[in-house]
Amino acid sequence: MARLRRGAPMSSRRELEVIAELVPTGSRVLDLGCGGGELLAHLRDARGCTGYGVEIDDQNVLACARRGVNVIQLNLEEGLALFEDASFDVVLQLQTLQHLRNTERMLRETARVGRQGIVSFPNFAHWPNRMSVLRGRMPVTKTLPYQWYDTPNIRVGTFADFEVLAQRNGLRIRDSFGLNGGQPVRRWPNLLASVAVFSFERS
């Protein structure tokens, strides 16, 4: 079974806050692959949000329970049949998409269930990754700390790739930027950012 983990770099406090700022105050939120529930707890405490996390990992489910975050233990690969159309203001899918076999279907499901979707994933076009591939080796970096043969990142995409996928699925991008060391990167994000962030809605 696929283990869905937040990539280690994502959990940085600053990054969490940058993402949280994209979520309107008082929103009803579904966080797919919510990890230990850090973001949901922050959204609840700082922005008055309600909702649920979805997680597959036992330890993360327990961490959510201890944090007082509502969590539903599900395998995202099985889809989001539990959730009705447009039943959440915001559906978050942070550092999760790249672990899923059926990335495109999950993206569509995210757009179906939420009025607004927010995704983040490692940007493989970040320049150190390009350098690495130019040298003939797959990148191993802080954002991508795995070898090609043991990585949970089974989907390898770039900031620019996502723009194409979003358009293909009729998604309108509300905002997009990169992240590097927790700092937003708005200039040449496909080259300069290790993480891609997109906020979108159905067009």
Add this chain to the structure above:
Amino acid sequence: MASIGHVTPQTMHFAEPLPLRSGASLSAYDLVYETYGALNADKSNAVLVCHALNASHHVAGTYAGQERSEGWWDNLVGPGKPLDTNVFFVIGVNNLGSCFGSTGPMSPNPATGQLWGADFPVVTVEDWVDAQARLLDRLGITRLAAIIGGSLGGMQALSWTLRYPERVRDCIAVATAPSLSAQNIAFNEVARRAIITDPDFHGGHFHAHGVIPKRGLRVARMIGHITYLSDDSMEEKFGRELRAAELGYSTQDIEFQIESYLRHQGDKFSEYFDANTYLLITRALDYFDPALAFGGDLSRAFEVARHIRFGVVSFTTDWRFSPARSREIVKALVDNRIEVSYAEIAAPHGHDAFLLEDPRYHGVLKAWFSRIAVDVRDGALAAGGSDV
């Protein structure tokens, strides 16, 4: 972890008639119950534990002078355990129609002076919940900090949130379902036919004949037991292990260890369980279907439970009450924007897992009860109570 120690059951008599769902009514009845821990000053820390098919009010602790008399959920309930009796006042009630002390087929029928036997009225999950609510009235408890149950007990917990939503703060439903599937009813029917077709059953009035339909009870328990275990756990425990060194080439003697085990379970059960109770309780399981009154729409059924917080647990190898059935409950709650957490525990033990100790399962329950404890304490503080 420490056990709660010796406990003593109590009996509460009710003289006011209890109207039953069938249209019948019980003119007077007794409920046997046990309590653990102390009720706080504002009576806000009570947790009701609902029992499943063959269990009772004896949830935790032991009986003085009785070996191996631990309650059926002793691993969960006690000082420092997930349902911590240092914090909560825990109540276990024996349901009507049972054979462990509360009024049932083995009690005398006031109309005839004979034992009720097969004449005991058909009781439903809703009837049990109504009776439990009256017990709480007598104990002065207007609102439960939590209601918890597994399997058929989980159905009672869910039913509480629909019948008395204002009396429940939290509901924890473990290894349960919003209704039985056709396959589940089928298993119950096989068990019932085993009992009813036993020549010693005598239409349920076997006491008058001085016999007990033990053969039927044994077979009923055997089939039940198969459904409580997973294929894998049975394989691991028994496999194809033989009782003797070689095959006996007999069609009627025990050859395999699994046969020996099932017969042993059946024998044990037939010594203590009442046949009419078995029929009544399996029927209560069959009938439970809160969505029925809403055209099959479970989400509409839960509309009344909007302010209650739920915890739902299922076990991956439970094929009697599968995770898919728990997800139906979760979906109905999510549709109503009700606060719910759901843990799907990858345990190998099948339906029985809900009675066993598993660190993931008990970890989640402990976390949920800790959160409830905080709410109880905050509520007591808000109400000006000092007893926290």
